[in-house]
Amino acid sequence: MTGRLRPTPPFPRRAVTVAAATAVCASLLAGCGSLTGTSGATKDPVTVMTWAPEGTSATNMPGMPAMARAYARWVNENGGINGRELEVITCNEHNDTVSAGRCARRAVAEEVAAVVGSYSQHGRAFMSPLESEGIPYIGGYGVTDEEFTSPLSYPVNGGHATLIAGSGRQLAAQCERVTLVRPDTINGDQMPSLISAGLAEGDREEASDVRAPEDASEYKRQSELALELLEVEDRGTEGACVTAALGDRTDTFFDSFRRLRKDSEPIRLASVLGSVQQSLVDRTGGSGSPFEGASITSWYPAADDPAWDTMRAVVREHAFSDNRVDVSDPGVQTTWIAYTVLHRLIESIHDGPVTGRSLRQALDSGIGADGIDTGGLTPKLSWNYQDVLGAGDYPRIANTMVSFQEVRDGRLVASRDGFVNVAKTLERRYTYAQSRAAAE
Template sequence: MTWAPQGTKATNMPGMPAMAQAYARWVNSRGGINGHRLRVLTCNDHNDTVRAARCASRALKERVVAVVGSYSQYGRAYMSALERAGIPYIGGYGVADQEFSSPLSYPVNGGLPALVAGNGRQLAAGGCSHVSLVRPDTSVGDQLPRLINAGLAHSGAGPVTDVRAPEDAFAYARHARRALNSANAQGTAAFGTSVEGRRTNGPCVTAVLGGRTDTFFDSFRRVQKDSPPVRTASVLGSLQQSLVDRSGGQASPLEGAYATGWYPAADDKRWKPMKKVIGEHAFGDNRVDATDPGVQTTWIAYTVLRRLIESLGDEEITAKSVRHTLDTRGSVDTGGLTPKLNWTYGNMLAARDFPRIVNTKVTYQRVREGRLTTVHDGFVDVQKTLENGPSS
């Protein structure tokens, strides 16, 4: 089963279940996995705790082998039900705390913790004299300031100005003005100064608002007109290529923006197999965007499931056998889209809040000439930042 919110006023991820269905069509056209047909069920959690629990109840009723490549903020609503039934949760998007603490969760990336900590390191490396963080006024959003501060502290910068905002607003002028005023007031004063040997280059504003990030940056563009220039930033998922395209391409106000992601840039050749599957089995389905980190996460999660099932040979395929294989087998190769993934005990993160993170790597990107492009070869490891960062 794959679930994600659709048709809501806040974050919508329709590409994830659509990618799951396309993946099933692809493997079934090739004879299935070890001769077994892959049947994918989908569920809409509507960004709602009751609906998320219903998705989990359906997974139990249908006796699914795994929940794969999914998105939901409401880990408390679904994870305990999956744990009772012994159903593994492979490749969540990384927005619920339970994804990084439940023994039945097998994340393929470092989720928002790694992205936001990495964003702090990227902005510090870029010489931001001060950073304003605009984030959702939710329990998920509450953890972001300390994570970005951990990243900023890595290079002697910080702390951020924390700007809380509703995750489903239709305009963000007030929040944009506060972020801008704080960035200018504190960042301009520090411009050109040296912080622990790091020369600063002016203030920055980073926004992590999921599907409403484009709305924020539209408000920010209007508020910023008569202000000194401020560099912008975000994380992949909140900022992606489709947003840059919609907001003007090379003329976009996001030109020059920093972005931290989990995976290689969308034009990397390692995505070629996924793009081929999308072209052949999701042709004309505009829900499936190859540059969407949600779609990419679902592809990687199903790649993990397929390789695990292939390794089972003639063994019966059940939630228990898949879970046992995840817990005991060696590394799983995702074709270079992530480091090799291994969920055995020795590979867990030494961090109280995120012990299930086994992939602490991120990528640095930037919008240049209207395209999100890689600015750092390979992955950047934020393991020490997550392990040593402030806990509150």
């Protein structure tokens, strides 16, 4: 479903007192401007767009536009951001190139100030129209090369590159050998070298690579191959791990894998957030889920971390009964962080309209130069030259941190405190890939 979220006239908060709202603001940002006020917005509204695929046969992210709408309701019912109301336009990206380009062209036609907290695998289709009009892409989900190369992209996480490299780091401490099941796509082609770079930091051998279609209804053949690779040279399955990163089809793969795997085979399961998340664990049995004990790599703190308290409060109050908004979903979390960044940027623009140009100036030389505080959900974010990774395929990565989690008693919880920096792992991968290319 698409359409503009029109400004809502201010009215008394239904369940949150002014004092409570003030506390929520304080936990989100260091100062919320007019957010704690009761008067309506007085300046020109700020129009942005959020897109994501919905209702497709592959990966779907309906919670991202739903979270964007809830965020807008929150700020608008509390006086806007520095007196400016937030208008959100949503677009169904449909997981195809044509629709991704159509969403981007619509963003241009609607003269949005930014595209915020969105998901698309079709970077070539959407980034060119945005670049031609100077529209910044803030907080994309992180699945395309363009998000980490375009000067108009401001990613809040390290994309799949950091997740897969981080997964290698996490599994290096637990596994003697690893089989990776990944999409048979251009983006998937990068995964084997990324996870192997992480494994190398624990002196582990390269991961075995199993390609799989993104939208299959079963994965028997890939499961058989994964087991064969884990048992190569008659070593058995002791110390063996299988990790899959197939988005919405990850559970389908593991279902096929469980049917072939013997109960006595001690094979550890692993994945990355977005492919396995709390809703999947709940749906497959909670503490009795086959994912119990699985290792999961994430960009962000575990969903029970207090740093998410503000988002949870906003979702309870402003997402109503919208079951698309799952606070443990990494798409929803990414959209929340992206709008947190936007919020800080708008607060920093005191004079003149909020446009793509003024947002880019704030990002490149204003508040973005000092780092944007996301309340502990990420490190401070800055996309200045000295603050981005600047290595190989990922020059725009500003956040190289991941968190290690595991499924324990049916809940995704932190398996170690704090973040793990995979910057050196990514640099190792780039150097390694260069050397292999030269040898070939």
